[in-house]
Amino acid sequence: MNDYGAPERKYLRPEQGLTVTDGRVVEGYASLFGVTDHGGDVVVAGAYGASLKRLAGKGAKVKMLWQHDPAQPIGVWDEVREDTQGLWVKGRILTEVDRGREAAALLAAGAIDGLSIGYRTLKAERNGKGQRLLSELELWEVSLVTFPMLSEARVQAKSDDGWHWRELAQVFDDARRQLAER
Numbered sequence: 583m584n585d586y587g588a589p590e591r592k593y594l595r596p597e598q599g600l601t602v603t604d605g606r607v608v609e610g611y612a613s614l615f616g617v618t619d620h621g622g623d624v625v626v627a628g629a630y631g632a633s634l635k636r637l638a639g640k641g642a643k644v645k646m647l648w649q650h651d652p653a654q655p656i657g658v659w660d661e662v663r664e665d666t667q668g669l670w671v672k673g674r675i676l677t678e679v680d681r682g683r684e685a686a687a688l689l690a691a692g693a694i695d696g697l698s699i700g701y702r703t704l705k706a707e708r709n710g711k712g713q714r715l716l717s718e719l720e721l722w723e724v725s726l727v728t729f730p731m732l733s734e735a736r737v738q739a740k741s742d743d744g745w746h747w748r749e750l751a752q753v754f755d756d757a758r759r760q761l762a763e764r
Contacts, residue, residue, distance in 0.1 A: 602675075602686075602689050602690070606657075606674055606675040606676075606677055606682075606686055607672070607673075607674055607675075608646075608657070608671070608672070608673055608674070608675060608689075608726070609661075609670070609671065609672035609673075610670070610671065610697065611667060611668045611669060611670055611671075611697075612662075612668070612669045612670070612671045612697045612698075612699050612724045613625050613630075613668045613669040613699055614667060614668035615627040615629075615666075615667065615668045617668075618713060621714075622712060622713050622714060623713065623714045623715075623716055624713050624714070624715050624716065625668070625669075625716045625719070626715055626716060626717045627664075627666070628664065628717070629716050629717055629718055629719045630664050630669050630719055630721050631664055632718060633701075633718075633719060633720045633721045634662060634663070634664065634721065636720075637721075643658065643659060643662075644659050644662045644671075644721055644722070644723060644724055645659075645722065645723040645724075646658055646659050646673050646675075646723070646724060646725070646726070647700070647723045647724075647725040647726075648681050648685055648725065648726060649725055649726070649727055649728065650698065650700055650723070650725045650727070651725075652723075654681050656675055656676060656679065656681050656682045656685045656726065657673050657674050657675040657676045657682055657685075658673050658674055658676070659671050659672070659673035659724060660672055660673050660674065661673070662721075662724070669699070669721075669724075671697070671724050675689075675726075685726055689726070693728075694726060694727065694728050696726070696727045696728065696729065697724060697725070697726065697727065698724070698725045698727040699719075699721060699723070699724050699725075700721075700722045700723040700724070700725065701719040701720055701721050701722055702719070702720040702722070703716055703718075703719060703720075704718040704719060704720055705717045705718035706718075
């Protein structure tokens with residue numbers, strides 16, 4: 583358990599990639615079980631189960647924030663669940679709010695590409711390798727972030743018709759440069 587119940591953050595770029603469809607529907611893994619992060623922590627399968635049940639019992643939801651800032655909600659997580667791989671989330675960026683529009687544009691351009699969880703450790707122990715094994719977490723939020731903890735995975739932005747937003751952004755940048763040269 584961490585000192586004083588202070589909030590902790592765990593960053594992840596899942597290997598399968600966070601998928602963004604139509605510029606606002608976001609889905610992917612916010613946490614993977616059994617993967618050691620840069621801080622030496624390993625989330626154990628089942629670590630989120632009790633927290634998700636408590637939230638559901640209260641009619642509450644995990645929050646979608648921008649860079650862990652509680653003053654900047656940018657959307658809603660419609661689904662948050664554990665499976666055999668980790669914590670899977672699916673939600674909508676609210677482009678009706680300024681920061682939501684900015685987040686969608688930054689995702690599309692590839693300027694941000696990560697997820698991070700905000701939580702409090704309820705049960706943990708150290709193993710012989712010095713790793714902290716997190717077996718029960720109180721999940722508060724999942725944020726879209728610039729610098730996730732696991733650097734080997736990337737966000738992939740695409741629309742239903744297969745266009746990759748990053749490629750489209752490059753087309754617009756090239757066209758803008760060509761017009762400026764005239």
